[in-house]
Amino acid sequence: MKKNILFIQGGGEGGYEADKHLVASLQQALGKDYAIQYPELSSDETAPDFGWPQQIGTLLSKTDDEIILAAHSLGASMLLKYLSEYVVKNKKIAGVFLLAAPFWEGKEEWKTGLKLKEHFSDTLPKDVPFFFYQCRDDEEVPFSHLEQYRKKLSRAAFREISSGGHTFHTDLSVLATDISAL
Structure with missing residues (x-):
């Protein structure tokens, strides 16, 4: 039986299309024993959180009993x-894998x-288990955001990657290694 992964895209114009390459990399690295669901989220510009947490909740309610969650950038923060504001019922989450997650601060x-x-x-x-991944040369999300998460969530695992930019050079083999180890 295949293990199910729900992958949440990053934000911005073209975010879904851009992250297709990350999903393909992860699928290739994991192989046929995993099935990745990659639905496109829409942005409600009138909602302060773009409506993403609600969409994530809807997606989770439609999944099988056990799920692995992965997300990139804005999707990772959402x-x-x-997960911090709602209770996930009737689902076993095997692991949460967050790539280049922004840590939102400021008074704006x-x-x-x-x-x-x-x-x-x-x-x-x-x-x-929670895993955070960040490339030191990320041009979108400063590396210091990883440190903010480390201060707040010390029980998580943190993977610092020397280079790869915001999209990890489309190589999610390090993520696949951690998922396979669950």
Whole structure:
């Protein structure tokens, strides 16, 4: 029986198309024992969180009992927001894999709906392993964001990658290695 992965795209214009390459890399590295679901999220510009946490909740409600969650960039931060603010019922999450997750800070109004709550780590599922990945040369999300997550979520595993930019040079073999080890 194949293991199911739900992959949440990054944001921005063309984010879904751009991240197709990451999904293909992950699928190739994992092989035929894994099935990756990669639905396209739409952005509600009137919602402070673009409506992504709600869409993630809907997607999770449609999955099998056990799921592996992976997400890139804005999708990673919105997945973390969803998992820290809502209870996932009737699903076993085998692991959460977050690539280049922005840590939203600042007083700008547009960031309000994207920020995590102060003690978000206290409300995340306790029995689920969390993995964060960040390239030192990421041109979109500063490497310092990984350090912010490390301070807030010390129980997670953190993978620092020397180069690869924001899209990891479309090579998710390090992620595949961690998923395979679950």
